[in-house]
Amino acid sequence: MKHLALRLLICGGIFLGLAPMQSQAAIETIPGYYAFEYATDMPFPTSIAFSPDSTLYVATRFGEIYCLPDTNGDGFADTTIVFDSGYPLPLGIAFWGNDLYVSSSEPDSGIITKHVDLDGDHQADVRDTLVTGLPIGDHRNNGITFDAAGDLYVAVGSFTSEGVQPPLSSRILRYTNTGTFVEVMGEGFRNPYDLVFTSTGRLYAPDNGPTGDANFTCYEAPDELNLLFSFRNYGYPDCFGVGDCVDLTGMCAQPPCGVGECERNNGCEGTQPPAVFFDPHAGVTGITTGDGFRGFGSDYLFVAEFGQTVFVPNCLTSFGHRISFVALTFLGLPSANPGPFEFATGFGNPIDLTVGPDSSLYVADYGTGIIHRIIQTQPGGVGDDLANDPGILKPGPNPTRGPLKLQWEPTQGEAYLDIFDVAGRLIRSESFDQSMSRWVWDLRDRSGKRVTSGLYLARWRSSTHISRQKFLILD
Incomplete structure (x- = not known):
């Protein structure tokens, strides 16, 4: 407008x-x-x-x-x-x-x-x-x-x-x-x-x-x-x-x-x-x-x-x-x-x-x-000393009705992936070794329940970098 x-x-x-x-x-x-x-x-x-x-x-x-x-x-x-x-x-x-x-x-x-x-x-x-x-x-x-x-x-x-x-x-x-x-x-x-x-x-x-x-x-x-x-x-x-x-x-x-x-x-x-x-x-x-x-x-x-x-x-x-x-x-x-x-x-x-x-x-x-x-999104200030690079993490398709594929650039050491809802609540948390560079999410939370439609935030981090991306889940 x-x-x-x-x-x-x-x-x-x-x-x-x-x-x-x-x-x-x-x-x-x-x-x-x-x-x-x-x-x-x-x-x-x-x-x-x-x-x-x-x-x-x-x-x-x-x-x-x-x-x-x-x-x-x-x-x-x-x-x-x-x-x-x-x-x-x-x-x-x-x-x-x-x-x-x-x-x-x-x-x-x-x-x-x-x-x-x-x-x-x-x-x-x-x-x-x-x-x-x-x-x-x-x-x-x-x-x-x-x-x-x-x-x-x-x-x-x-x-x-x-x-x-x-x-x-x-x-x-x-x-x-x-x-x-x-x-x-x-x-x-x-x-x-x-x-x-x-x-x-x-x-x-x-x-x-x-x-x-x-x-x-x-x-x-x-x-x-x-x-x-x-x-x-x-x-x-x-x-x-x-x-x-x-x-x-x-x-x-x-x-x-x-x-x-x-x-x-x-x-x-x-x-x-x-x-x-x-x-x-x-x-x-x-x-x-x-x-x-x-x-x-x-x-x-x-x-x-x-x-x-x-x-x-x-x-x-x-x-x-x-x-x-x-x-x-x-x-x-x-x-x-x-x-x-x-x-x-x-x-x-x-x-x-x-x-x-x-x-x-x-x-x-x-x-x-x-x-x-x-x-x-990060109680306790996790990631304060990490370099932010939004381009590392790539969720798709976006928007999605599921499942959601999340890809990232290969890293040295472990990587961590957290998913938050729009209220800042942690929905899912996973860790990966350096051999992995993708994960397919079935749109289920930690209890196994399918999440509702809406906007979500994915946060990927390694020992040196952090990357955040928004994505939309449809009914």
Whole structure:
């Protein structure tokens, strides 16, 4: 599906335009994980969230909110239901109880609405507007989240690139879940796209650095991950990071800025520094905890890096376009070496992510319209030190109704072959000596039962190499 460019919306350093959808490159993860396409042809997704009945909801650039149920549990969306429509640029969705809250816009102000599905058909029956009058300027109201008591938090970007901001701009705001204003949680943000609470009650928000704001040439300030404290100022518009440009020696023919050039008017004095620094123009957007994600847990944060979309003169940089993770202490504070660390690459523009009830990580890619599902396939990190070569293993026919022939290049020493279902469960495991280079699978699991139709992953490994291939089994 392609959508032609009509107009361009600039959201911080992130261009949420209507350019043609990008082609999808292969998603590469750290060893032990694998990415599938849960759903495709989503028209520029902006935010995702799971409902209490384990159904994925997706907000899109064109104002629709879709529901993507997986009714048969095979790890793929079965159908697409329009939950509601008519939102000008919904940038944040979140559930409290069974009700979906949406952060979007009217022509002249930002709003937050609540949506009730009375009959359980995954279509909104009631829409109530709870919050109005949020300022729209250079940026607007973005992501939303709830604390354990049910209060609503909304990230609001800056109104202008310079000067004093209007009362509700450049802030993290707190409301009751009925829309009553409670307090300003923090101020001095340029464009915070999302929010997340850790299991210990810490609130984090990513913030996008400048793209060369008016009269303030600070092209290479870092993007930030901020830990929220009440009544703190986080620097904008006179301080980015701790006031210095990122040193990009070797990437820029002439550094566009240097030490102290991301601070003006002593703007960093008395402000709260970032908890974690990201690459300039990485475009940090969606954030979630690792709670429930196999192999990680509550002491990790995952961040979507939308990716660099602006050209910086004399620099060969293209940061972002990836998913990264940050390490926390058991108290929910940044660890001594928090990262960010690279988790997955190959995305167009990953914009939001969440952990599903199936312990998988779901990623919405604005650039390709794909919702990815990332599963753990190698508990314990087996294969971390092996060279990955997808071409070694060749399954066929693919798709198949059975049997399936798996061939590989001859190897020195033993080889091992594991087959996983789409949920990451080990279905079959075999070992082979060096005289063997093929195996015919009868499509039966370890108990001798014929497996069901669906997508499967074969992983072959030797002492030096590893190879993974997907294949489809039909009824």
